[in-house]
Amino acid sequence: MILGMPTYPLAAGKSGWLQVSGPRWVVPDILVGAESGDIEVVFGSNGSLTIRNTDEGVTGKFTAQIAGYIITSDSGGGQVAPFIMLNIDH
DSSP: OOOOEESSOOOTTOOOOEEOEEEEEOOOOTTTTTSTTOOEEEEOTTSOEEEGGGGOOTTOOOOSEEEEEESSOOTTSOOOOOEEEEEOOO
C-alpha cells in the first residue's frame, strides 16, 4: 500500500513529508497521457505510475491502488502528462 509520495528524495529508513493530494509532478509509465480517455492513474505492482486500463486483466478485476488522475493528456500518443492530481486515500 502506498501512503503518499515523498516531497523530496528520502534515504531508506529516514522520515519525511509525504504528499497525498493535489497537483504533483511525476515520471509516469509511457502510456500515461497517451490516450485522452484514460485519465485515472494507479500504482503498479512495482510502485510505478501507470494508467488504470493496463492493470485490468481479462476478468476486468481491478486490484491496483488509485494514485489520482491526469491533469493534461496528449491525444497524439506522446507522453506529455508529467502532472497528475494526487488523490491517495488516507
